[in-house]
Amino acid sequence: MKTILLLLVVACISAVFYFSWLPSPNLDQETYLPNWLLNWSNIYYNLRTAVPFFAIGFLLEEAKLDKIIRRSYASSFRVFMQNTAISAAVVCVAEGGQFVLQNRNPDLMDVFFGTAGSIMGSMVYYLLHYFINIKRIIDAK
Numbered sequence: 647m648k649t650i651l652l653l654l655v656v657a658c659i660s661a662v663f664y665f666s667w668l669p670s671p672n673l674d675q676e677t678y679l680p681n682w683l684l685n686w687s688n689i690y691y692n693l694r695t696a697v698p699f700f701a702i703g704f705l706l707e708e709a710k711l712d713k714i715i716r717r718s719y720a721s722s723f724r725v726f727m728q729n730t731a732i733s734a735a736v737v738c739v740a741e742g743g744q745f746v747l748q749n750r751n752p753d754l755m756d757v758f759f760g761t762a763g764s765i766m767g768s769m770v771y772y773l774l775h776y777f778i779n780i781k782r783i784i785d786a787k
Contacts, residue, residue, distance in 0.1 A: 651709040658702045659736055662760075666740035670749055695737070695756045696763030702733055703767025726768055733764030 665673070671691070673684050687694040706729040737760030744750035 648709060651705055655702060655705045655709065658698050658705065662698050662702075662736060662740050663743070667743050667747060667750075669747060692753070692755045692759045696759040696766070699733055699737065699760040699763030700767040700770075702736070703729060703764035704771045705767075706732060706764075707768050707771040722772075726772075729768060730761065730764055734761045737761060737764075 668676075673679060673687050676684070707726070710725045710729065734757070737757050740760075741752040741756055744752045
């Protein structure tokens with residue numbers, strides 16, 4: 647299971663690098679994507695950066711689950727900060743790669759939205775984990 651999660655994380659990161667390093671920031675040349683997605687991504691330019699990082703944040707937290715079960719809050723927070731740093735490093739590398747592309751410019755807002763997306767994915771993970779544990783406690787009574 648952990649291997650599958652890590653493969654999903656690698657796939658998400660690979661997709662981030664692929665779309666960040668396309669020659670044009672406009673995705674109209676990507677004919678395999680549905681038109682509604684192309685239109686949405688061209689309207690919400692920075693928000694489209696947050697979407698894959700939401701998944702990355704969620705998957706990184708799930709991959710670290712075995713390390714934080716039955717441990718303290720401080721341990722969970724440390725894992726959360728490590729995963730946020732990993733996501734921030736990935737978005738910085740993706741944006742930094744745009745320095746060498748002719749028609750692309752790195753955007754600081756993409757770094758913000760990517761990191762924020764990762765944090766939101768982690769928070770959703772912790773909320774779901776919390777509610778699932780609460781339900782188990784209530785059902786056990």
